[in-house]
Amino acid sequence: MILEALIQNWVPQYAKVIDLGCGDGTLLESLHQLKSINPYGVEIDQKKILSCLSKNIPVIQADIDESIRDFEGLDFDIAILASSIQCLRHPDKALSNILSIAKKCIVTVPNFAHWQCRLQLSQGKMPVTKDLPAPWYATDNIHLCTIKDFEMLCIKLGLQIDQKKYLGTASSETFLSTRFPNLFASLGVYLIGSK
Amino acid sequence: MQTSNKLYKFKEELPLTSGQTLDGFELMVECYGNLNQEKNNAILLNHAFSGSHHAAGKHNGTLGWWDDFVGPNKILDTNKFFIVSANNIGSCFGSSGPISLDKNGKRYNADFPEISVKDWVQAQKLLADKLKIQTWKLVVGGSLGGMQSLQWAIDFPDMVEKVAIIAAAATVDSQNIALNEVEREVIRKDSYFYNGNYYEHGKVPTKGLKAARMLGHITYLSAQNMEQRFGRKLQDQQTKLDDTINFEVENYLQYQGGKFADVFDANSYILLTKVMDGFDPSAEYDNNLVKTFKNISAEMLIISFASDWMFPPARGKEMLKAAIKANKKCSFVEFEGAYGHDSFLYAEDNYPDTISTFLEGKL
Structure with a gap:
């Protein structure tokens, strides 16, 4: 999967990595195999916590909204927020706090202004797409945003986007997704540091 | 098994x-x-x-x-x-x-x-x-x-x-140590304690040990758990362990404390709480x-x-x-x-x- 390959490229060998909203630990497991990282997952769902333990990935049960600052001063190199920022109650606070726990942060943002979303909304329906797969009644997403919104928030919070990739629905960069990201990128992937 | x-x-x-x-x-x-x-x-x-x-x-x-x-x-x-x-x-x-x-x-x-x-x-x-x-x-x-x-x-x-x-x-x-000290004090103040040499006097400080355990037992439960189990329910007249008892929770603690005091040693209780405090x-x-x-x-x-x-x-x-x-x-x-x-x-x-x-x- 290109997204994982991309995240791998931004993660240095032996890095100490915290994945906030790590799910079943798949991403950390592959990073561990490829980059020999020191992985820590944060997850609230106990079924997913068991999946992490079964993969031998250390996992911490915590609510990201409430606990990011608990991880301050623990020397993480990289913090990952992969498709979980839109599930947080305070995405702005989370983003500004996240760089107090790690040197760099990798964030992925499903783009609510992708043309498929716009099309479905124009038909009067809540969008269901590859990067927003759940129907409205079953989604954990409470703070959806667009590529443009997210980048404006980064500016407002004084965060520096070191790298960014705009992925189309096939999880790879296309001519259109890089040229007109807010319309053709399904997912924005960012490497963020502080200014 | x-x-x-x-x-x-x-x-x-x-x-x-x-x-x-x-x-x-x-x-x-x-x-x-x-x-x-x-x-x-x-x-x-x-x-x-x-x-x-x-x-x-x-x-x-x-x-x-x-x-x-x-x-x-x-x-x-x-x-x-x-x-x-x-x-x-x-x-x-x-x-x-x-x-x-x-x-x-x-x-x-x-x-x-x-x-x-x-x-x-x-x-x-x-x-x-x-x-x-x-x-x-x-x-x-x-x-x-x-x-x-x-x-x-x-x-x-x-x-x-x-x-x-x-x-x-x-x-x-500090709160744990404080509670442990109260438990120890209750044992030491039992008139059968004899500075820990109670066996030499043919006695056992079960009253103190029981009271200590009753206090300890409360710390092992949660307020919510006690509320759910006992609430303010009154103890049945026939099964009261003691005439002074009104509530079920009292009877429960008396029973548990008594049961414990029959099998545990008072010096061990003091020693083990000290082990815990010192950890x-x-x-x-x-x-x-x-x-x-x-x-x-x-x-x-x-x-x-x-x-x-x-x-x-x-x-x-x-x-x-x-x-x-x-x-x-x-x-x-x-x-x-x-x-x-x-x-x-x-x-x-x-x-x-x-x-x-x-x-x-x-x-």
């Missing part, structure tokens, strides 16, 4: 952290399952403050304290693992303690030397040697047993593959928990219960943070727990699965 125990006698001197020495000692031990030929399937199970070596199966009609977890096809599967459970020194269930006789055949009473969790670990190390166990697949325990498990991972890093620290903390806090592995490492954890090579699992007000999740997270800072593999899982501090005894929610998945690396 029927179980039997065995008394292991150690002739060697055990130097204690207090500077004193135990001139030989005995450990009462129960084992479950079989040690395989490679000797790599051993698990060490550490009991809590007032617990014993009897962790699983039936012995003299009594089920072990962790029988939900230990047995064939259970969480710690005795078909696969060899599980060792020893009564700690200073306790009163068969291992050397205040009620044992010293070399001269005199009962120790209050003169049993001061013991630490570290001493327990040293004694268990000698037991492991005797059993020809070089590594523990898992060292696990709840409450004071969790602290003992942590001490194992610190003191013998090469012997511990995984450690599960349940309903425990890296030290007890502080970081004392050897400049009072720095991160430094203390640096040596650990075991994978760690810390489990806390939200309803536990003795060692609430914040105390578990304190260990977690130190472990992460020390770059150790450490997981932390929290459960609501229906029974307060005692929740570690009950196989509820995903708590048992969490332990077995951590142990066996599969769901």
Whole structure:
């Protein structure tokens, strides 16, 4: 999967990595195999916590909204927020706090202004797409945003986007997704540091 | 599962952290399952403050304290693992303690030397040697047993593959010490205590011990749990243990306290609460928990219960943070727990699965 390959490229060998909203630990497991990282997952769902333990990935049960600052001063190199920022109650606070726990942060943002979303909304329906797969009644997403919104928030919070990739629905960069990201990128992937 | 125990006698001197020495000692031990030929399937199970070596199966009609977890096809599967459970020194269930006789055949009473969790670990190390166990697949325990498990991972890093620290903390806090001191004082002030030499007077300070346990027992439950179980329900006239009793919760505490005082030793109670109060592995490492954890090579699992007000999740997270800072593999899982501090005894929610998945690396 290109997204994982991309995240791998931004993660240095032996890095100490915290994945906030790590799910079943798949991403950390592959990073561990490829980059020999020191992985820590944060997850609230106990079924997913068991999946992490079964993969031998250390996992911490915590609510990201409430606990990011608990991880301050623990020397993480990289913090990952992969498709979980839109599930947080305070995405702005989370983003500004996240760089107090790690040197760099990798964030992925499903783009609510992708043309498929716009099309479905124009038909009067809540969008269901590859990067927003759940129907409205079953989604954990409470703070959806667009590529443009997210980048404006980064500016407002004084965060520096070191790298960014705009992925189309096939999880790879296309001519259109890089040229007109807010319309053709399904997912924005960012490497963020502080200014 | 029927179980039997065995008394292991150690002739060697055990130097204690207090500077004193135990001139030989005995450990009462129960084992479950079989040690395989490679000797790599051993698990060490550490009991809590007032617990014993009897962790699983039936012995003299009594089920072990962790029988939900230990047995064939259970969480710690005795078909696969060899599980060792020893009564700690200073306790009163068969291992050397205040009620044992010293070399001269005199009962120790209050003169049993001061013991630490570290001493327990040293004694268990000698037991492991005797059993020809070089590594523990898992060292696990709840409450004071969790602290003992942590001490194992610190003191013998090469012997511990995984450690599960349940309903425990890296030290007890001031409130815990305060409550323990009240419990000790209640025992000391029993007129049958005689400075701990009660056996010489043919008496036992059961009243003080009972009252101490009643107080201790409250700290093992949660307010919510007590409210649900007893609320303000009045005790049935016929089953009242005592005329002064009005509420069910009073009767319950009287009953539990009395039952405990019949089997436990007052000097052991005082000694073991002191062991708990004194537990502080970081004392050897400049009072720095991160430094203390640096040596650990075991994978760690810390489990806390939200309803536990003795060692609430914040105390578990304190260990977690130190472990992460020390770059150790450490997981932390929290459960609501229906029974307060005692929740570690009950196989509820995903708590048992969490332990077995951590142990066996599969769901």
